[in-house]
Amino acid sequence: MDTVMSITAYGDGCEKAVNMADREINRLDRLLSIEKSSSEVLLLNKEKQLELSNDTLKLVSRAREVSIITEGAFDITTEPLTRAWGFYSELDNRVPSEQEIQDALRSVGFQHINISGNKVTLDESTSIDLGGIAKGYASAKAADILKKNGVTSALISLGGNVRTVGKKPDGSFWTVGIADPNDSSKQIGMVSVSDSAVVTSGGYQRFFEEKGHIYHHIINQKTGYPADSGLKSVTVISSDDTLADALSTALFVMGLDKSSELYSKNSELFSAVLVTEDNNIYITENLKNSFSSERNFEVIFD
Amino acid sequence: MKNRGWIIVFASALIICAVWWLCITAFSSPAKTVGIYQNGELIEKIDLTTVTGEREIELSGEYGRNIVYISNGSIKMKSADCPDKICVKHGELESSGSPIVCLPNKVIIKFEDASEKIDAKAGAAG
Ligand SMILES: [Zn+2]
Numbered sequence: 001m002d003t004v005m006s007i008t009a010y011g012d013g014c015e016k017a018v019n020m021a022d023r024e025i026n027r028l029d030r031l032l033s034i035e036k037s038s039s040e041v042l043l044l045n046k047e048k049q050l051e052l053s054n055d056t057l058k059l060v061s062r063a064r065e066v067s068i069i070t071e072g073a074f075d076i077t078t079e080p081l082t083r084a085w086g087f088y089s090e091l092d093n094r095v096p097s098e099q100e101i102q103d104a105l106r107s108v109g110f111q112h113i114n115i116s117g118n119k120v121t122l123d124e125s126t127s128i129d130l131g132g133i134a135k136g137y138a139s140a141k142a143a144d145i146l147k148k149n150g151v152t153s154a155l156i157s158l159g160g161n162v163r164t165v166g167k168k169p170d171g172s173f174w175t176v177g178i179a180d181p182n183d184s185s186k187q188i189g190m191v192s193v194s195d196s197a198v199v200t201s202g203g204y205q206r207f208f209e210e211k212g213h214i215y216h217h218i219i220n221q222k223t224g225y226p227a228d229s230g231l232k233s234v235t236v237i238s239s240d241d242t243l244a245d246a247l248s249t250a251l252f253v254m255g256l257d258k259s260s261e262l263y264s265k266n267s268e269l270f271s272a273v274l275v276t277e278d279n280n281i282y283i284t285e286n287l288k289n290s291f292s293s294e295r296n297f298e299v300i301f302d
Numbered sequence: 303m304k305n306r307g308w309i310i311v312f313a314s315a316l317i318i319c320a321v322w323w324l325c326i327t328a329f330s331s332p333a334k335t336v337g338i339y340q341n342g343e344l345i346e347k348i349d350l351t352t353v354t355g356e357r358e359i360e361l362s363g364e365y366g367r368n369i370v371y372i373s374n375g376s377i378k379m380k381s382a383d384c385p386d387k388i389c390v391k392h393g394e395l396e397s398s399g400s401p402i403v404c405l406p407n408k409v410i411i412k413f414e415d416a417s418e419k420i421d422a423k424a425g426a427a428g
Contacts, residue, residue, distance in 0.1 A: 004403055004410070155422055162422045179425035185400060190420055200425025235424055 009146055009154040010169045017149035021142035025158070028141065031055060032134040034079070035088075045079070045127040050120060057118050059130050059137055059242070066133075066246040067110050070262065074250035075221040077112055079127035080104040085226075087217045093208035095215065101224035108221050136245025139163040139197060143241070160205075162198040163241055173290075181232035181275050188281060189273065189293030197241035201248035202233030202275075220253050229255030230277050237287065238270040247272075256282060260300045267302040274300075336377055336395060338370060339410040347414060350375045363407030370411065377411060379404065400426060 005025060009018050030038045031053070034045070044050040052060065063076045081104045086092030096104075112123040122128065135158050143165050146154050154165035155174060164174040173192035180186040181202045191198060203216030203226065220227040234251040238244040247270055251259040256274055263272065263284050271287040281297035288299060334350040340361055350372060358380065359370040366383025379389040379402055389404035401412035 004401075004405075157422050160423075160425050162424045164422075168421070174422070175420045177420035177423040179423055181425075184426035185396070187420070187423060198422075198424040202425060205425070233425060 004157075004159065006157045007142070007146075007154065008156075009151045009165075011151040011153060013150040014146075014154075017146045017151045020149060021145045021156070024145055025138045025142050028055065028134065028138045032059065032130050032137075034129050034131060041128060041130055044120060044122065048122045048124065048126075052118050052120050054118075055137070056130075057115075057120070059133055060113070060115065060120060060128070062137075062242050063130070063133055063246065064110055064113070064115070066243065066250060069266070070247070070250040070254065072109065072221055073253040073258075074132065074246045075108065075110070076128045076130055076132065077108045077110065077126055078219050078221050079129040080107050080125065081219045081221070081224050082129060082217070083127075084224075085215065085217075085219065087206065090208075093210075093215075095210055095213075105224045108224075132249045133242055133246045135159065135161045136197060136199060136241040136243070140241035160200065161241075161245065164193055164196055164198075167194045178235050178273055179233070182279070188275060188295060189291055189297070191235075191237055191271075191273070191287065192290045192292075193237060196237050196239050197244040198235060198237050199241075199244040199248045200233055200235040201252045203227075203252075204233065218249060218252050227253040229253060229258075231255060232275045232277060232279070234259070234275075235273040236270050237272070240269070243270060263300060264302040272300075334375060334397075335414045337412055337414045339412075341408045348372065348377075350377060361407065361409055363404075363409065365406040368404055368407050368409050378402070379409075379411070382407065 007018050007021055030036050031040050033039050034041050040052060040056045066074045082088065084096040084100050084104050086094045107123060107125040112126040114121040139156050139158050139161055142156055143163055146165055152166050153169045156163040162176050168174055173194050175190050175192055176198045177187035177190045179200060180188045181204045184204060201218060203218060207214055207216035216226045218227045231252055234248050236244040236248040251272060256276060259274060267286055271284045273291065274282045281293065281295060282300050283291050283297055285299050285301045335347060336350060337347050338345045340363065353372045356373040361368045365385060368382045369380045371378055371380035376394045378394045379392065382390050382404055384404050384406035386406065389402055392402045395402050395411055397413055401410050403410050
């Protein structure tokens with residue numbers, strides 16, 4: 001389950017800066033990953049009540065904000081559902097019974113989390129997973145460290161989440177390709193960006209097959225089943241990495257129409273590229289000048 | 303089945319630190335130039351079109367040896383002592399595909415050329 005992280009940085013003192021950023025990302029991984037025994041998230045899930053450190057608290061609060069603006073489509077409490085579907089280990093992949101799903105759904109939702117100061121309390125059978133937002137947070141912090149230490153131009157990739165710092169050393173924009181959900185070795189198009197995060201969520205990234213059905217890992221917290229909103233992948237571009245990470249999952253769950261509505265209310269916060277089940281590409285209007293593709297695409301106006 | 307980019311697990315860091323002029327050379331490299339990295343450091347940059355006959359490069363890491371093999375303008379991991387052998391199963395490096403990665407021995411083989419016209423790709427890990 002290891003993934004590759006790459007940091008390419010240009011500027012004075014970049015070597016020291018890159019090492020510091022690397023250390024910070026690893027520290028956050030140990031703190032936030034649900035799989036690490038050192039993780040605060042794991043301890044909170046076990047104890048159900050914990051005084052959180054600033055990073056973890058900040059992320060839980062951000063998660064709540066995104067949950068509110070997406071009407072629950074982004075949700076960090078789907079852990080019991082993800083576990084029921086066995087997505088924490090390839091060996092556990094299975095289709096749960098209707099009863100199991102209904103049972104798990106009872107402990108899902110932000111109403112089961114209580115935040116008071118830096119103390120967070122979970123209801124008895126509720127558990128959280130910050131996997132859908134932590135990578136974005138880690139890349140944002142890494143980018144900050146690079147900038148504070150003299151790096152003027154950098155590219156960070158955390159297992160497919162891309163973050164650019166400044167422009168390229170020659171002054172041009174970074175070109176970030178967007179994986180084709182039908183074949184991730186190919187791309188559906190590319191975006192020109194500077195100082196932005198580019199994050200893609202898609203069912204193709206993790207799934208299993210049973211009796212001819214494909215079940216992917218992005219669970220709709222209202223139904224308890226893999227999201228079935230008519231989208232194959234969603235890419236979100238934003239100067240806010242954490243938001244980009246969370247929204248890529250949320251829009252995937254929401255589908256094209258609801259995503260368009262969310263965009264029209266928040267067009268200053270993010271841009272998006274959506275690929276539908278029938279392989280049509282939609283981009284938000286604010287991306288018109290920076291998106292290019294050999295394929296046809298439609299524009300979502302705000 | 304794709305199994306990455308979901309829960310954050312960062313075991314390996316590929317770190318490249320460069321200055322301006324280095325970057326210019328990287329962006330103007332000819333097609334078919336690959337970089338072999340270990341522990342985040344560039345071991346060798348090779349233009350595959352200039353290799354005549356066959357060539358083998360031996361690397362050693364925490365889990366033993368990796369043998370990189372070049373012939374007919376292509377490059378692959380011929381053998382490895384790593385436990386998972388994912389790097390060997392990857393087969394030949396393709397310009398449209400993902401890099402050859404050996405996480406146990408921290409080896410990465412990837413194209414350096416600008417023929418893809420992109421600096422990074424979102425949504426496809428590793
Ligand atoms: Zn290997």
